[in-house]
Amino acid sequence: MTAPARRNSATGLRSWKGDVEADYRYTTGIAGERFFTELREHGRLVTARCPACDRTYLPPRIYCEECLGPTADGPPVEGPAVVEAVTVTHIDVDGTRRPTPEVWAILRWDGIHGGLVHRLAVPANRAKPGLRVRPVLRPRGARVGNLTDIVEFAPQGTIPKGRLAPRGSTIADTPTRKARGARTSGKRA
């Protein structure tokens, strides 16, 4: 019996045999709601801005960590992300060795506090801090409002111009290579 079904069943709530499911929902919060909705609907990474401190935050937050005052909606990020640090994973989450290593990076944008951790579409031997990359999105209809709507971050030059999202966004709208189509359908992001 699933946890939602159990909540609607008197007997299901009185006794519990077998494994206890860890079933929960996590809300994204006010700032997160806007961030993920904008990502899903418009392919943009929006920020929050503190007018008092002139600070911009990504991911957005509802208060400023400097002055603790409320923030306002900020604009989408402009320009590429800069790779700050990289790590190469050889072992998968289940402990098995990956057929090919995967590269992950800490990504920051000029003038913005915070950043993102995401997969990098760069061979392990060429992944290094300082690379300038842009997010590559799942196609619009396939986006669900999750950070996995971003497939990966790819170097600017590898994303065809015709696949860039509309003005106001610096995000490519489809995977950069046909081969990536298979990867986007994987269970992990």
Ligand SMILES: [Zn+2]
């Ligand atoms: Zn502030």
